[in-house]
Amino acid sequence: EKLFLDWVMKNSHEDCKFMNPSSKVQIGHLLFGSGEKEFEIANVDGYNPENKKVPPAKRKIIIKGFGLEPVSETPTKRPQVNGEVLEKLAGKPNGGDSYKQGLLYQTFFGNIPGKKLPIELQNLEKILGLCHALHNLLKMTKNNTIINGFLSPLPKMTDKNGRIHASLNINTETGRLSCKKPNLQNQPNASQDAYNVRGAFCAEKGNKLIVADYSQLELRILAAVTNCKSMKEAFKTGGDFHSRTAMGMYPEIEKALEKGDILLEWDYSKGNPPVPLLKDAYKTERNRAKVLNFSIAYGKTAHGLSNDWGVSVEQAQETLKSWYAARKEVEDWQDQVKKTGKNAEKPRTVTLLGRYRPLPDLKLKPSERRRQQGLSDEEKLEQRKENSQKLQRRGHAERAAINTPIQGGAADVVNTAMVKLFQHEKLREMGWKLIMQVHDELILEGPEGSAEEALGIVLDVMENPGLDEYMNGVPLQADASIGDTWAECK
Numbered sequence: 026e027k028l029f030l031d032w033v034m035k036n037s038h039e040d041c042k043f044m045n046p047s048s049k050v051q052i053g054h055l056l057f058g059s060g061e062k063e064f065e066i067a068n069v070d071g072y073n074p075e076n077k078k079v080p081p082a083k084r085k086i087i088i089k090g091f092g093l094e095p096v097s098e099t100p101t102k103r104p105q106v107n108g109e110v111l112e113k114l115a116g117k118p119n120g121g122d123s124y125k126q127g128l129l130y131q132t133f134f135g136n137i138p139g140k141k142l143p144i145e146l147q148n149l150e151k152i153l154g155l156c157h158a159l160h161n162l163l164k165m166t167k168n169n170t171i172i173n174g175f176l177s178p179l180p181k182m183t184d185k186n187g188r189i190h191a192s193l194n195i196n197t198e199t200g201r202l203s204c205k206k207p208n209l210q211n212q213p214n215a216s217q218d219a220y221n222v223r224g225a226f227c228a229e230k231g232n233k234l235i236v237a238d239y240s241q242l243e244l245r246i247l248a249a250v251t252n253c254k255s256m257k258e259a260f261k262t263g264g265d266f267h268s269r270t271a272m273g274m275y276p277e278i279e280k281a282l283e284k285g286d287i288l289l290e291w292d293y294s295k296g297n298p299p300v301p302l303l304k305d306a307y308k309t310e311r312n313r314a315k316v317l318n319f320s321i322a323y324g325k326t327a328h329g330l331s332n333d334w335g336v337s338v339e340q341a342q343e344t345l346k347s348w349y350a351a352r353k354e355v356e357d358w359q360d361q362v363k364k365t366g367k368n369a370e371k372p373r374t375v376t377l378l379g380r381y382r383p384l385p386d387l388k389l390k391p392s393e394r395r396r397q398q399g400l401s402d403e404e405k406l407e408q409r410k411e412n413s414q415k416l417q418r419r420g421h422a423e424r425a426a427i428n429t430p431i432q433g434g435a436a437d438v439v440n441t442a443m444v445k446l447f448q449h450e451k452l453r454e455m456g457w458k459l460i461m462q463v464h465d466e467l468i469l470e471g472p473e474g475s476a477e478e479a480l481g482i483v484l485d486v487m488e489n490p491g492l493d494e495y496m497n498g499v500p501l502q503a504d505a506s507i508g509d510t511w512a513e514c515k
Contacts, residue, residue, distance in 0.1 A: 026165045029046055029165065032155075032158040036155075038087045041086070043086045047166070052162075053103070054090050055088050056093050057106075059090050060090060061087050061090075062088055063086070065084070091155070096113050096332075108166060108167075113128055114128050115157075115159035118164055129146075129152050129155060133147070133152050137337075167213075168219050170213075171218060178207065182206075191205065200440070201435070202462055209461060215512065223510065223512035226511040232471060234513075235457075235469045235505055235507055235514070236468050237504070238467075239439065239501065239502070241260075242435045242438060245260055245496075246431050246434035248260060248499045249434070250358065250377065251354045255351050255352055257497070264289065264290045265290055265303075268289055268314075270314040271310045272303065273347075274313075274347045281307075287302065316334070321348065322432075328341070330344070362374060363423050366422075372387035374430060375430065376430055376434050377495050378495065384425055387419065387422045390419075437495075438501065439462065441490045442467065442490045446483065446487075449482060452469075452471070452483075455471060457472075467487070477507070484505050488501045
C-alpha cells in the first residue's frame with residue numbers, strides 16, 4: 026500500500042497520500058478521470074488548518090487523474106475498476122517483465138492500433154512506474170482478500186479436532202462439484218498466497234496427504250469429443266501442449282525451431298539447454314496460445330479475446346482462424362453442437378456420459394422489426410433494448426452449449442475416478458480416504474507407511490477410470506505428490 030501511495034503522491038497530487046487505495050471511485054478518477062477532483066474523506070489524521078478546538082470529522086483531498094481510456098465500462102457507462110482491469114493495464118504482477126503484457130506498455134510502443142496514451146504518460150519511465158504502482162495495488166488487494174476471506178474466518182470453522190467440514194453441492198449446471206461454508210475450492214494458489222494458507226491444511230499425526238491433479242483435462246476432453254487429429258497427436262506425444270499450439274499459430278516460431286534458434290522442450294537431466302526454449306523466447310505468443318486453448322473450450326468469441334489481449338477484434342479473429350485452421354474438427358463440432366441444440370424439441374446440450382443441460386435460450390430470436398412509423402422514441406428504445414437482451418441471452422446459451430460438454434465431461438471423468446477410489450478395496454484396507462475434491466484435483470489422507478503404494482493406486486485409477494470408449498484414444502494424465510500439508514503437495 027505504501028509503495029503505491031508514494032508513487033501516486035509524487036505523480037498525481039501530494040494529497041494522494043491520504044487517498045483510500047480500496048476505493049474504486051478514487052482509483053477510477055486517478056486512472057481514468059481528467060483534471061483535479063476533490064474527495065471528502067474521514068479526517069483520521071486530525072487535520073486542523075483553522076486551529077479549531079476539535080478537528081473536523083471530514084476533510085477534503087485532491088486527486089489528479091491521468092486520463093487513461095477506460096478498459097471496460099459498467100452498465101451505467103462508468104469505467105470499470107477491478108483486479109481484471111488493473112491486470113489488463115499493467116500485466117499480471119508475476120515479477121520480471123510481466124508489465125510488457127499490459128495495455129500501458131503495449132500502447133506506449135504503438136502495438137495497439139488506434140490507441141494513444143495521454144500526453145502526461147508518454148514517457149517510458151512514467152509508464153513503468155505506473156505499472157509497478159498498479160502491481161503493488163493488486164498485491165495489496167489480494168493480500169487483504171486472503172486475510173478477510175481465509176485467515177480470519179477459517180480458524181472459526183474448525184471442529185474440536187481442528188478439522189473443517191465444508192458443504193459440497195452436486196446439483197450444478199455442468200456437473201462439477203461446488204463448495205461452500207467455507208469454499209475450499211477457492212483457496213489461494215501458491216503464486217498468489219503471501220501467507221501460505223494451504224500450509225494450514227495438514228494431515229493428522231502419523232498420516233500423509235496425497236494430492237493428485239489431472240493434467241489439462243478440459244483440453245483432453247475437447248480433443249476426445251471433437252476427435253481432433255492434431256490435438257490427439259499432441260497429447261499422445263506429450264510435452265508442452267501450449268508451446269506446440271504456439272508453434273502451429275506463428276510462422277516465425279516455426280522458422281526459429283527449424284533454424285535451431287530455439288527448442289520446443291528440453292530434458293534438464295542433461296543440463297541446461299544450448300539455446301532458449303520456446304516458452305522463454307516467445308512468452309507472449311505462448312501465453313496467447315494458452316489463453317486461446319482454454320478460451321476455445323469456453324466458447325469465447327474474437328470480441329472476448331480482443332479484450333483479454335488488448336488487441337483489435339480483427340487481430341483476435343485472425344489468431345482464431347490460425348488456431349482453427351489446424352483443428353477444423355473443433356470448429357465443425359462447435360457449429361454442430363449449437364445447431365443440434367437449437368433444432369431439438371427441447372434445446373439442450375449433453376456431457377461425455379450423457380448428462381443433459383436444458384438451454385431454452387438457444388431458440389431465442391430478436392422480435393420482428395415493427396413499423397417504426399407511429400412508435401415513440403421510448404418504444405423504439407425499448408424494442409432495441411429487448412432485442413439486445415435476447416441476443417445476449419442466446420449468445421450465453423450458445424457458449425454454454427459448447428462449454429458444458431467440456432466442463433461436464435471433465436466432471437464425468439473426475440467423478441468416475443472418485444467413485445472408483447472410494448470403492449477401491451486395497452485403499453480401504455490400508456486406511457486411505459478421499460477427503461476433498463477441488464475441480465480436477467483429488468486429496469486423500471492415510472497412513473504414512475503405505476503412502477507410496479497408495480500414490481501408485483491413485484494415479485492408476487485416475488488415468489484409467491474405465492472411460493476408454495468415450496475418450497477416442499486421448500490419454501488421461503495425472504500428477505500426484507505426497508506431503509504433510511496441502512501446500513507441500515502443490
